[in-house]
Amino acid sequence: MSILSRFRSFVYSCIGLGRSKAFSTVAQMDAFEKVLAGNKAYAQHTAKKDPELMKSLAAGQSPEILWIGCADSRIPETTICQCKPGELFVHRNIANVLTPGDANSSSVIEYSVGVLKVKRIIVCGHTKCGGANAAMGDGDLGDTLNSWLAPVRELRRKHIDELSKLPSEDAKANRLAELNVEHSLEILRKNPTVQKAIRERDLKLHGMIYDIPAAELRSMDIPEPKQLWSPPTLHR
Amino acid sequence: MDAPPANEKRISRFLEQSHERIFDNNKKWVEEMKIDDPEFFDKLASGQSPEYLYIGCSDSRIPANQIMGLGPGDVFIHRNIANLVPNTDLSAMSVINYAVRHLHVKHIIVCGHYGCGGIAAAMTPADLGILNPWLRNIRDVYRLHEAELDEITDEKEKNNRLVELNVFEQARNVIKLAAIQQSYAENHYPIVHGWVFDLHDGLLKDLKVDFEKELAGIQKIYNLTK
Ligand SMILES: [Zn+2]
Numbered sequence: 001m002s003i004l005s006r007f008r009s010f011v012y013s014c015i016g017l018g019r020s021k022a023f024s025t026v027a028q029m030d031a032f033e034k035v036l037a038g039n040k041a042y043a044q045h046t047a048k049k050d051p052e053l054m055k056s057l058a059a060g061q062s063p064e065i066l067w068i069g070c071a072d073s074r075i076p077e078t079t080i081c082q083c084k085p086g087e088l089f090v091h092r093n094i095a096n097v098l099t100p101g102d103a104n105s106s107s108v109i110e111y112s113v114g115v116l117k118v119k120r121i122i123v124c125g126h127t128k129c130g131g132a133n134a135a136m137g138d139g140d141l142g143d144t145l146n147s148w149l150a151p152v153r154e155l156r157r158k159h160i161d162e163l164s165k166l167p168s169e170d171a172k173a174n175r176l177a178e179l180n181v182e183h184s185l186e187i188l189r190k191n192p193t194v195q196k197a198i199r200e201r202d203l204k205l206h207g208m209i210y211d212i213p214a215a216e217l218r219s220m221d222i223p224e225p226k227q228l229w230s231p232p233t234l235h236r
Numbered sequence: 237m238d239a240p241p242a243n244e245k246r247i248s249r250f251l252e253q254s255h256e257r258i259f260d261n262n263k264k265w266v267e268e269m270k271i272d273d274p275e276f277f278d279k280l281a282s283g284q285s286p287e288y289l290y291i292g293c294s295d296s297r298i299p300a301n302q303i304m305g306l307g308p309g310d311v312f313i314h315r316n317i318a319n320l321v322p323n324t325d326l327s328a329m330s331v332i333n334y335a336v337r338h339l340h341v342k343h344i345i346v347c348g349h350y351g352c353g354g355i356a357a358a359m360t361p362a363d364l365g366i367l368n369p370w371l372r373n374i375r376d377v378y379r380l381h382e383a384e385l386d387e388i389t390d391e392k393e394k395n396n397r398l399v400e401l402n403v404f405e406q407a408r409n410v411i412k413l414a415a416i417q418q419s420y421a422e423n424h425y426p427i428v429h430g431w432v433f434d435l436h437d438g439l440l441k442d443l444k445v446d447f448e449k450e451l452a453g454i455q456k457i458y459n460l461t462k
């Protein structure tokens with residue numbers, strides 16, 4: 001049973017449609033209606049299963065974690081971590097790139113660290129990343145994406161000796177994704193609001209890689225000999 | 237370098253910490269998914285072809301996939317403070333470009349939410365430092381709709397209406413882009429939608445952005461089709 005059919009049967013069980021009727025309806029449902037039906041199911045399900053959560057969410061948010069990840073559709077952070085609504089403040093862009101001059105991510109960091117006072121920041125890269133893959137070459141992706149991926153291409157140049165020793169294109173792109181996470185952590189450590197929070201209230205930074213084929217999160221914080229990366233120096 | 241004992245201490249401290257739960261949860265989720273479809277993750281590993289691009293607020297209470305009932309692989313996602321699409325913002329522009337030109341998404345959803353902290357911050361007369369330029373975009377939305385918003389006396393109502401108007405304006409910002417206009421002229425997609433999420437009942441409200449009409453209006457001045 002695919003996730004889609006699983007989801008549909010969930011939707012129809014929620015809105016009280018029998019299976020046979022459900023599938024004839026599905027044929028007429030376009031992609032857009034599907035989402036609105038999915039939302040009705042979510043609302044009913046949440047209201048029934050966890051009415052207290054719904055009430056407390058309406059009152060405000062106090063997430064403990066800021067998640068900075070890739071826009072890639074295969075990494076729905078709250079789902080893969082089985083977190084509840086309210087737990088992860090989320091910023092997602094192409095290839096989870098952070099640069100000090102980027103007003104978009106800088107605002108997210110300022111608001112979540114400075115105002116909401118999150119306790120941890122997770123930067124999560126992933127294997128099979130289209131952005132990292134594209135940054136392994138110099139192909140013209142158009143002005144916008146060329147500019148956005150320039151820092152990742154720069155990282156590739158900086159680490160070309162190490163990368164060129166890796167056996168496959170896949171391994172190279174995956175390693176570049178790791179280097180990119182380390183680089184983003186470095187950018188975070190230089191951010192004045194983050195520095196202040198580390199000093200005053202022990203804000204923690206973590207690097208992670210989500211492996212798409214295995215669907216598994218791996219921490220870059222714990223050194224394991226099998227892993228390619230060397231541990232970042234953050235916790236010393 | 238770390239001596240082994242210090243390192244062990246570090247690991248055990250790490251394991252004690254709350255986000256250890258995230259790894260356990262992740263493993264549980266993988267097991268559950270594989271029961272339903274053992275090949276699910278192999279299929280995902282071969283590439284993504286999402287039908288939707290979702291541009292929403294970073295707010296922790298609005299997990300995009302869950303509120304839409306969508307799984308991994310279904311929706312490409314950008315989330316920032318108050319779901320803004322400023323036309324000079326390289327981050328948002330890159331996401332939209334990639335989603336339209338490389339992934340060929342069919343729908344783009346701009347989704348705001350009532351009770352948005354970003355909107356409230358923009359309505360606060362205070363210097364918020366590095367947040368000023370970002371929030372300035374919201375103040376500009378107010379200025380565009382000043383007459384209507386000034387009529388509303390209740391603060392909460394005023395903020396909620398600004399949330400809606402902000403979604404409209406950000407949807408317009410998406411429609412102003414060359415990537416959207418050119419793809420639509422050629423393929424009749426993507427369609428741009430504006431939604432608002434209500435934290436009280438968990439429901440999405442469709443603001444019914446009339447895409448064809450908006451596009452025609454916008455192209456009078458912002459025509460980038462050729
Ligand atoms: Zn990616």
Ligand SMILES: [Zn+2]
Pocket residue numbers: 293294295317318349351352353354355
């Ligand atoms: Zn918000």
